[in-house]
Amino acid sequence: MIDQKSSAPAHPSTPETVPGYVLRGLGLYELHADEILDSYQGGGRWLVPSGTDAGNVYEVRTGTRPERNRCECRGFASHGHCSHVVAAGRVAKKSAVCDGCGERVWSRELVEVGADSLSFFEGDVLCRRCAREHGEA
Ligand SMILES: [Zn+2]
Ligand SMILES: [Zn+2]
Known part of the structure; x- marks a missing residue:
């Protein structure tokens, strides 16, 4: 395959144009959202299954800013973006860490x-199990 980087459009012609890697990332999210959430390693690190190579996973890092995102796959190395980062970013956005047990769960x-809580600060978030244990639910 020829690298046609120079011929790639700098800006999509219409705002609705969604790049292929984003669509693939959303597909990975649809299929593996719970798996990716369970894989959370802490410190913004995730394990995202490969969409093409069954059984293979890629380590992804998501940061608070997009330029901090990283993936170990080859696509990311050559393009600076990939479907795995998209999938992990979506899980990151829709989940948070429980202030009780430190587990990452869906928001x-x-x-x-x-x-009126005695054990936690107002505004802390708890998973259902912790909320039950501490009588916050
Ligand atoms: Zn990747
Ligand atoms: Zn918890």
Whole structure:
């Protein structure tokens, strides 16, 4: 295959144009969201399954800023983006760390701590299990 980097359009002609790697990333997210969440290594590190090579996983780092994102796959090395980063970024955005046990869980499953809590600060978030244990739910 010929590297046609110079012929790639600098800007998509329409704002609705979604690049292929983003679509593939969203596909990975649809298929493996829970798996990726469970794989969370801490420090913004995730293990994302390969979309083409079954059984293979890539270590991805997501940062608070997009330029901090990293993936060990070959696509990222040559293009600076890939579907794995897209998938991990989406999981990162939709999940958070429980202030009770430190487990990363889906945001929709977190309970916010109220002002009258004795064990946590107001605004802390707890997974359902911790919320039950501490009588916050
Ligand atoms: Zn990748
Ligand atoms: Zn918890």
